[in-house]
Amino acid sequence: MKVEIKAGTCRDTAQCFFVLFFFCSVLIPFPAAAGPYTLSIHGSGSNGVHRSSITGYSVGNCSHCHEQHASIDGEEPSPMAGSASAFTLFSDNFNDTAQTGPYAMEDNFCFYCHIATGGVQSGGGITNYQFCITFGGYTVNSATDVMGAFNLSSYHNLYDIQTFAESKFTFFKPTSNPCVACHNPHLVKNHKDNPTDSAYTTISRPTDHGELWGDDANERMSNYTSYRPPYYYGSTTSYEPGGVALHDGSQTTDYNAFCLDCHQYEVPVSTSGLNSMNPTTTSGHLTAIDWSSAGDMHGERPRLFDVGGGASSCTGTIIAPYNAAPVKSNYVLSCLDCHDPHGSVLASGGRTSTYLMRKEINNNKVDGCGPGVQNFCESEFCYSCHTNSHAGAQGCFTCHYHGGKNINCSGPWTGPNF
Numbered sequence: 319m320k321v322e323i324k325a326g327t328c329r330d331t332a333q334c335f336f337v338l339f340f341f342c343s344v345l346i347p348f349p350a351a352a353g354p355y356t357l358s359i360h361g362s363g364s365n366g367v368h369r370s371s372i373t374g375y376s377v378g379n380c381s382h383c384h385e386q387h388a389s390i391d392g393e394e395p396s397p398m399a400g401s402a403s404a405f406t407l408f409s410d411n412f413n414d415t416a417q418t419g420p421y422a423m424e425d426n427f428c429f430y431c432h433i434a435t436g437g438v439q440s441g442g443g444i445t446n447y448q449f450c451i452t453f454g455g456y457t458v459n460s461a462t463d464v465m466g467a468f469n470l471s472s473y474h475n476l477y478d479i480q481t482f483a484e485s486k487f488t489f490f491k492p493t494s495n496p497c498v499a500c501h502n503p504h505l506v507k508n509h510k511d512n513p514t515d516s517a518y519t520t521i522s523r524p525t526d527h528g529e530l531w532g533d534d535a536n537e538r539m540s541n542y543t544s545y546r547p548p549y550y551y552g553s554t555t556s557y558e559p560g561g562v563a564l565h566d567g568s569q570t571t572d573y574n575a576f577c578l579d580c581h582q583y584e585v586p587v588s589t590s591g592l593n594s595m596n597p598t599t600t601s602g603h604l605t606a607i608d609w610s611s612a613g614d615m616h617g618e619r620p621r622l623f624d625v626g627g628g629a630s631s632c633t634g635t636i637i638a639p640y641n642a643a644p645v646k647s648n649y650v651l652s653c654l655d656c657h658d659p660h661g662s663v664l665a666s667g668g669r670t671s672t673y674l675m676r677k678e679i680n681n682n683k684v685d686g687c688g689p690g691v692q693n694f695c696e697s698e699f700c701y702s703c704h705t706n707s708h709a710g711a712q713g714c715f716t717c718h719y720h721g722g723k724n725i726n727c728s729g730p731w732t733g734p735n736f
């Protein structure tokens with residue numbers, strides 16, 4: 319039989335719990351049947367969910383995450399929440415008092431397994447690297463598990479995501495998990511072991527939570543006629559994702575559509591001292607990103623000059639692979655060419671944040687302003703893909719930021735700066 323857990327399978331919470339009760343208690347042991355859940359990595363019978371404290375349930379069974387009445391056979395197995403948790407999960411879904419990081423394992427249901435050591439998954443831990451490593455080929459780990467990535471200095475704030483998602487997306491409940499704004503735990507696939515194939519995507523758009531995003535051919539960066547993926551680390555002949563020769567975007571998920579489900583809006587930010595670089599943004603928020611032809615030049619707006627630079631004293635060049643034939647007139651970049659989705663390291667230079675910036679971009683390790691991963695020059699970030707003629711080490715983001723316009727360099731300037 320087909321087990322479908324999609325938006326629409328059940329209409330409201332009460333009915334969903336009936337569905338859950340039905341599957342968990344009537345269909346034990348879990349049927350080895352086709353369906354989206356059994357095709358997911360969590361539902362995999364070989365390397366899916368497997369909580370070491372419970373016995374009698376096959377690997378991949380729902381019961382490794384869900385418990386009826388907070389118990390199995392009248393006793394509550396580890397970890398003990400002490401009372402029934404939302405969605406019949408084995409722990410509280412998200413600790414609402416954790417308004418900023420660093421996070422502890424107990425703050426988030428997912429961290430009980432997505433932690434390198436000391437977790438409840440059989441074997442004790444799950445290794446997950448940052449995006450620039452798994453997909454970009456970089457080799458220096460800032461974090462080896464998901465909790466560690468969210469505990470880096472610049473991170474997607476889980477409380478703010480929960481608040482924002484609840485205000486915008488109807489599937490998202492007050493007790494929903496912030497990770498679930500971006501991932502559907504019943505659908506996620508094994509992308510880290512198949513980085514060149516986005517059919518193994520792990521994400522779902524918050525506007526379409528019941529489906530995976532990136533698995534279909536029309537959900538890829540090849541939707542934009544002039545996307546060119548960055549080089550894979552250590553190579554000038556292979557590209558992201560995962561070091562492939564093909565570089566038409568057909569193997570990369572359309573991350574822009576995904577991120578813009580939220581970032582087309584101004585989003586609330588509660589981390590103290592974290593302000594938008596864009597002075598027109600509402601206080602307490604980050605700026606709304608406009609990636610359309612009327613917005614940023616790294617998005618669909620065509621650039622003004624040639625890749626070799628223009629006449630103004632403030633122009634620069636755009637380097638390989640973007641200057642390689644056939645040079646396209648309007649490259650559209652992916653958000654994840656520059657950003658890491660979970661977390662990144664904070665830099666020196668007086669900024670409040672590094673805004674989830676990747677540590678490695680286009681075969682360039684972004685550093686240059688001192689020892690250690692914490693230190694990088696803003697110019698080094700840009701030099702991953704550019705040269706320029708108004709050199710300096712820092713201060714680039716005060717003129718070059720999302721939505722920045724009409725900010726002079728050394729003479730009159732009318733038009734976008736980013």
Ligand code: HEC
Nearest residue numbers: 334337338341355360367379380383405493494495498503
């Ligand atoms: C990896 C852990 C995990 C596994 C395995 C899992 N679930 Fe869930 N499930 C969750 C989480 C987390 C939520 C809460 C979603 C949220 O935060 O909004 C949830 C919510 C639900 C809901 C409420 C509606 C919804 O989709 O949000 C139902 C019904 C459900 N699960 C059924 C199942 C069934 C049936 C299985 C096995 C076929 C299963 N789950 C396996 C983690 C899991």
Ligand code: HEC
Nearest residue numbers: 428432446447452464474496497500509510519520521659
């Ligand atoms: C803002 C959206 C967003 C949020 C919130 C988010 N993720 Fe992710 N996550 C992503 C994206 C994008 C990827 C890239 C993977 C891909 O393309 O399949 C990813 C990748 C992953 C991976 C695979 C990493 C690897 O090894 O390659 C795991 C595991 C994961 N996320 C778990 C979590 C958990 C647990 C949380 C909550 C603590 C979370 N995510 C919150 C967007 C998000």
Ligand code: HEC
Nearest residue numbers: 359366367428431439444497501503506507508509510520
């Ligand atoms: C009971 C343990 C358990 C829990 C709880 C759990 N996961 Fe997982 N998760 C796994 C296992 C096991 C895998 C597959 C093995 C691996 O990734 O090494 C996995 C894989 C994933 C992947 C795919 C990673 C990749 O690219 O291969 C994502 C994404 C993910 N989990 C997200 C989540 C999110 C989001 C939550 C919370 C809603 C969650 N998981 C809760 C055990 C768990």
Ligand code: HEC
Nearest residue numbers: 577581594595596604605609651652653656673715719720
């Ligand atoms: C060319 C590299 C690059 C690309 C591509 C890129 N960003 Fe950024 N992003 C930056 C830089 C640099 C900053 C810091 C300056 C600033 O805040 O705008 C930043 C900052 C941000 C911020 C904080 C904005 C604020 O208010 O200060 C958000 C949100 C963001 N990016 C989201 C996105 C999204 C969503 C996409 C894809 C649609 C994207 N970025 C694509 C480089 C990039």
Ligand code: HEC
Nearest residue numbers: 474475478479482499577580585587653657659671673674
């Ligand atoms: C579910 C909604 C949602 C999605 C999807 C989402 N974001 Fe965010 N993002 C937020 C919220 C809310 C904040 C503000 C809280 C914070 O500081 O993290 C934020 C903050 C950011 C920041 C600034 C973080 C900092 O602390 O400096 C960047 C950069 C960013 N997002 C990039 C992205 C990129 C790239 C993607 C796609 C991979 C993405 N976001 C997807 C909701 C979302």
Ligand code: HEC
Nearest residue numbers: 615619620621622623640647648649655700702703718735
């Ligand atoms: C991942 C590569 C990448 C990074 C990193 C990057 N850029 Fe770009 N940038 C491009 C590409 C490619 C274009 C051309 C876009 C087009 O064709 O429309 C571009 C276009 C521009 C333009 C418009 C040029 C024109 O002719 O109008 C400016 C200005 C610019 N970038 C500044 C920056 C600054 C400043 C930084 C650092 C904060 C930066 N870029 C980081 C790849 C990048």
Ligand code: HEC
Nearest residue numbers: 632633634635697700704706710714717726727731734735
């Ligand atoms: C005082 C404002 C200002 C500062 C600070 C600034 N720039 Fe610029 N930059 C400009 C203007 C204006 C342009 C020309 C307009 C354009 O190309 O969008 C420009 C153009 C560029 C371009 C040209 C892109 C292309 O392909 O033509 C690059 C690259 C660039 N800047 C990098 C940097 C870097 C790196 C820094 C920090 C060391 C920096 N800028 C600091 C205002 C500034």
